[in-house]
Amino acid sequence: MPLEVAVLIHRRSPRVRRSAVAAAVAAALLALGACESGGDKKAEAGGSKGPGVVAPGKPGQPARTLSPEEAAKEAPDDSPNSADFAYAQMMIVHHGQALEMAGLAGERAGSTPVKRLAERIEAAQKPEIGAMNGWLKTNGGAKRQQGHDHGTMPGMATEAQLTQLRAARGAAFDELFLKLMITHHQGAITMATDALSQGNNILIEEMAADVIAQQTSEMNRMRSM
Template identity: 65%
Template sequence: MAMEVHLLIRRQTMCVRRSVLVVAVVAAAFALGACDAGSGDTGTNAQSGGGPSVVAPGKPGEPARTLSAEEAVKAAGNNAPNSADFRYVQMMIQHHAQALELTGLVAARSDSAAVKRLAERITAGQKPEIGAMEGWLTHNGGEKRTTGHDHSAMPGMATQAQLEQLRAADGAAFDKLFLKLMTTHHQGAITMATDVLSQGNDVQVEEMAGDVVAQQTAEIDRMRAMSS
């Protein structure tokens, strides 16, 4: 429940940021039009230094604020990616890649139709997410930016020994180990996503992280039911 409330607050915050950006653009256009129409005008508005004001929605639980056009433009520019955003995306690409490595073993080793369907669902969800994160990095120049983080230390990652054990398993033994490793893997992904939701600054990264939390929480519940 706490996680759901946290995600709701983060999504409300993203909406506030988008609203500020929209009103900033409108305000800028209004200000430009006023300048064009009032060239040479020495009226009261020009003398007082006044200009169009913008009502910006407040954060959850906070009242709306009235901003000048300049303040609105400045507020709209405060969602540039930070180091937490880059670190999360770079690590999660690798994290998802191992999930696909795990699901890639299922078809040939599992005897369970339910486990096979789960693996197909995970693959179908995480492949496009990798593509979206790679696209985000390209758009933001992330290929040239390294975080210096040890990807092998990411939460939830299966060790080489565990991977070898899974590759050697078959049938029911494989299914049991796969569900155990994938549950841990998902829990690690949720930890990473939760961290960037509190530390990151980019709206698109927040949306991707929120999707990871929602989808993988549901899959953990499914895997625990399958394991019982």
């Protein structure tokens, strides 16, 4: 009895197709390893040729059953491109400013909700910086872009605004913090959206999608505050 791995691939997104093909290949290879000895005996007896990957065809065309080797050859290359490296390098700096602003809230914020929001921002973005630094190290990328003015990134507060925030206390701090952080989150979402459309690496895509989901939620919370 042949073993097949059926994969449903979303036709609207090349990125989803790429992830699905990769998952299908991995599943097929695992299945192949699990039944290698039994499969060899069946093959010798004229039985199954081994596990396959069912790949949906183009509109109007039938699905195809591929061997793991064929599926691996057809899987798109997700090697990082310049947009992936630029996103990681710039978002590390972008997150760094968010942490700087959030770090001021403990002693300056006037309301408990603002302090708790700042704590959540720190708890989320510190690990994300670590993940992006790790990704750059693994892929041989520099931690910072050379010759790039990071102050021009979307949503970045100016030095004058940061000086004003450092000097504020109580309700004045809360209001300015929320305004600056909403703008900062909007900028991060813009950068993450660009990475999804221009990048090529699956891990960067996942990190960018997480930024969009999390910061959209936080931004809505801040607007209600």
